[in-house]
Amino acid sequence: MEQVLELKNIHYAYHNLEGETPALSDISFALGKGEFVAIVGPSGCGKSTLLSLIAGLLVPEKGLIKINGKYLRESTTNVGYMLQHDELFEWRTVYNNVILGLEVQHMLTARTKEKAHELLDFYGLRQFERARPSELSGGMRQRAALIRTLVLDPDLLLLDEPFSALDYQTRLTVGDDIGQIIRREEKAALLVTHDLSEAISLADRVIVLSGRPAAIKQTIPLIFDLEEDTPLARRNAPEFKTYFNLIWKELNTDE
Numbered sequence: 001m002e003q004v005l006e007l008k009n010i011h012y013a014y015h016n017l018e019g020e021t022p023a024l025s026d027i028s029f030a031l032g033k034g035e036f037v038a039i040v041g042p043s044g045c046g047k048s049t050l051l052s053l054i055a056g057l058l059v060p061e062k063g064l065i066k067i068n069g070k071y072l073r074e075s076t077t078n079v080g081y082m083l084q085h086d087e088l089f090e091w092r093t094v095y096n097n098v099i100l101g102l103e104v105q106h107m108l109t110a111r112t113k114e115k116a117h118e119l120l121d122f123y124g125l126r127q128f129e130r131a132r133p134s135e136l137s138g139g140m141r142q143r144a145a146l147i148r149t150l151v152l153d154p155d156l157l158l159l160d161e162p163f164s165a166l167d168y169q170t171r172l173t174v175g176d177d178i179g180q181i182i183r184r185e186e187k188a189a190l191l192v193t194h195d196l197s198e199a200i201s202l203a204d205r206v207i208v209l210s211g212r213p214a215a216i217k218q219t220i221p222l223i224f225d226l227e228e229d230t231p232l233a234r235r236n237a238p239e240f241k242t243y244f245n246l247i248w249k250e251l252n253t254d255e
């Protein structure tokens with residue numbers, strides 16, 4: 001399988017006046033094209049730190065990160081980063097928020113503008129294009145943030161608890177959409193979540209991290225015997241509970 005993301009022996013610690021806070025210890029894993037991987041671990045263990053390193057916002061103390069076979073600093077691959085807070089700007093309309101990334105990256109063309117409209121239509125926001133973010137519900141805002149990320153056509157999607165603000169039904173739909181896009185268009189996604197059910201219903205594999213500094217405790221492949229593999233079908237499948245218990249146990253045992 002072609003690798004979109006590769007991490008080898010990553011170590012990271014925060015340094016400040018009080019001293020050193022080790023956050024990540026010897027993290028290695030890879031993501032292939034079309035793969036959706038979830039990361040779970042205790043609160044404060046280093047999950048967001050890991051995504052910040054992959055997004056290039058922090059630099060690892062040791063180890064290497066490659067995206068599409070190139071070292072991160074030389075990579076030109078589009079990486080999409082979605083956070084729990086939608087970070088929409090109130091002074092811009094919904095449409096102008098959605099095209100912000102395209103503007104910043106000098107990618108605003110007739111084709112990409114059309115794609116933005118198409119996505120807004122698909123996610124039921126077409127009639128809100130001229131609205132301000134404050135006029136939208138939490139779920140709609142999060143969908144607008146998702147469109148802003150997807151319109152850049154990223155090969156790698158980093159998702160940091162992006163569904164927490166959504167209601168249950170929207171969560172399932174948006175999760176399903178992202179899963180389908182990742183698999184159909186052979187992109188890759190890395191999802192950080194504290195919600196085990198979400199991880200199990202969406203991912204191909206779950207990486208379980210230890211407490212801080214985070215090390216990989218276990219990687220659990222998720223295999224479901226389903227005709228149509230959707231998040232909802234998974235939640236109702238017998239394997240779901242088995243995986244839930246397995247990951248729960250893994251998270252709650254000290255080694």
Ligand code: ADP
Binds near residue numbers: 044046047
């Ligand atoms: P998680 O996403 O798993 O909840 P984080 O990656 O946000 O955890 O944080 C990991 C650890 O690093 C936490 O203990 C946090 O307090 C610490 N940390 C995060 N950012 C900083 C910072 N800028 N300076 C010092 N420590 C930090």
